[in-house]
Amino acid sequence: MRIAVPNKGRLHEPSMELLERAGLHAVDGADRKLYADTVDPEVSLLFARAADIPEYVSDGAADAGITGLDQVREADPGNVEELLDLEFGRCRLVLAAPEDGDIEAVVDLAGKTVATEFPNVARRYFDEQGVDPDIVEVSGATELTPHVEMADAIIDITSTGTTLKVNRLAVVDEVLSSSVYLFAREDAVDDPKVEQVVMALRSVLSADGKRYLMMNAPEDRLDEVRDVIPGLGGPTVMNVEGETDGDETVAVHAVVDERDVFETINDLKSVGASGILVTEIERLVE
Numbered sequence: 001m002r003i004a005v006p007n008k009g010r011l012h013e014p015s016m017e018l019l020e021r022a023g024l025h026a027v028d029g030a031d032r033k034l035y036a037d038t039v040d041p042e043v044s045l046l047f048a049r050a051a052d053i054p055e056y057v058s059d060g061a062a063d064a065g066i067t068g069l070d071q072v073r074e075a076d077p078g079n080v081e082e083l084l085d086l087e088f089g090r091c092r093l094v095l096a097a098p099e100d101g102d103i104e105a106v107v108d109l110a111g112k113t114v115a116t117e118f119p120n121v122a123r124r125y126f127d128e129q130g131v132d133p134d135i136v137e138v139s140g141a142t143e144l145t146p147h148v149e150m151a152d153a154i155i156d157i158t159s160t161g162t163t164l165k166v167n168r169l170a171v172v173d174e175v176l177s178s179s180v181y182l183f184a185r186e187d188a189v190d191d192p193k194v195e196q197v198v199m200a201l202r203s204v205l206s207a208d209g210k211r212y213l214m215m216n217a218p219e220d221r222l223d224e225v226r227d228v229i230p231g232l233g234g235p236t237v238m239n240v241e242g243e244t245d246g247d248e249t250v251a252v253h254a255v256v257d258e259r260d261v262f263e264t265i266n267d268l269k270s271v272g273a274s275g276i277l278v279t280e281i282e283r284l285v286e
Contacts, residue, residue, distance in 0.1 A: 001193040004062035007047035011180060014088045015066045019045075021282065022200035042193055054080060057185050064184040064194055070157065070176060072183055074118045082183045083198050087205055089180040090159070093118060095125075096169040097153040098146050106173055109133040115142055115151035122155045125175045143167040203283035209258045210284060215268060215276040216240060219248040228267035229254045255281065 005019070006012045016026065019038075026036040026045055036045045046062050051074075053067040058077030065080075070093055072082065095114075097103035103112070106129045113134045116122045122135050136151055143163055145151040155175055158164055164171065182201060184194050217225045222237065229235050235254035252273070256264055265276055 001043050001064070001188075001191065001197070002046050002062045003043065003197070004046045004048050004053040004056045004065035004067075006050040006053070006067060009050060011050055011067065011089055015086075015180065018086060018088075018201065018204060021204045022197070024197070024200070043197065051075075054183075057183065060185070063188040063191065064182060064197065066180060066182055068178050069181050070118065070121070070178040072181065073176060073178075074120050076120050079186050080183050081186055081189050082181050083189070083194075084182040084201055084205075086180045086182055086201065087208075089178075091157050091178050092159075092174055093121060093155060093176040093178060094158055094164075094174050095153060095155050095172045096143075096158075096164050097172055099168045099170045101146070101152070103153050103172060106131055109153055112152035113150070114153050114155060115145035116155035117142060117157075118155055121176060125155070143169060199285065200283070203285045206286055207281040207284040210255055210281050211258050211261050212279045212281050213252075213254045213256055213261075213264070213268075213276065214279075215252050215273045216249050217252050217268075217271070217273045219250045221272045222250060222252075224271040225252055225268060225273055228264060228271060230256055230260050230264065255284070 005015050019026070024038045024040060024043055026038055034047055036047070038044060046056065048056055050067045051071050053065040054072045054075035054077050056062045057065040057080055066086065068089055069082070070091070072080065095106065103109060110131050110133065113136055114122060115136045115138050117138060119135050119137045126133060138145060142154045142156040144167065145154060146169065147167070153172065154169070161171070182198065188194055213229070226235060235252045238251045240249045240251045261278055265278070268276060
């Protein structure tokens with residue numbers, strides 16, 4: 001199985017880090033090669049431009065790929081399936097126009113011109129809106145086109161909106177909310193190895209923001225302990241040899257959200273828990 005991964009840019013490092021956390025460590029100096037083996041002899045990586053990855057997967061050069069949803073929707077290969085939102089590289093594809101102009105709604109663009117690096121996404125969007133502007137494809141500096149009279153509006157990627165504000169552009173509508181996805185060719189989706197990769201990546205994402213709590217607690221206060229643990233289902237309870245002040249003691253293990261750890265520890269202490277240990281979770285298979 002071959003996975004296409006962005007070869008550089010803002011998506012490369014997070015993609016590689018996520019694969020490594022999932023156990024798919026690249027070997028043999030991957031940073032300077034077009035291909036790299038991983039510690040799994042059945043999985044290799046192919047490094048390509050983020051925009052080219054959907055085509056690599058569609059054509060069979062790779063079985064699966066990691067790139068932005070905006071790139072997949074723009075390529076529109078037709079024979080790939082989006083498998084998993086990898087929850088990074090979040091951005092929006094927006095329709096924007098000059099702040100002091102007369103474009104205030106999508107319908108105002110009838111008969112006007114829109115510049116974009118995403119012509120296919122733009123055409124589908126305007127078809128859905130029932131509006132038919134001229135679409136001009138550009139390869140960069142899209143936000144400048146309204147100011148040099150190349151276009152009346154643009155469809156472009158924004159993360160924070162700062163670039164739009166600097167160029168005195170206002171958002172008219174959101175075209176697409178995007179993040180980085182794992183996707184695969186339709187005839188590879190049911191491959192056991194693809195399913196293993198999906199499970200491995202999902203387990204890493206599930207573990208993000210979670211912590212594992214271990215503690216001892218008096219058995220006769222177990223219901224109180226359960227009440228203060230905001231975990232995934234009920235906690236795991238095990239017997240512990242020995243006694244504390246004459247009372248039977250049990251070991252309690254639970255998974256909780258990181259944001260709840262501070263208050264949870266204080267609440268657990270108040271109901272008699274002791275020896276509380278908090279650890280990070282690398283992967284969580286649900």
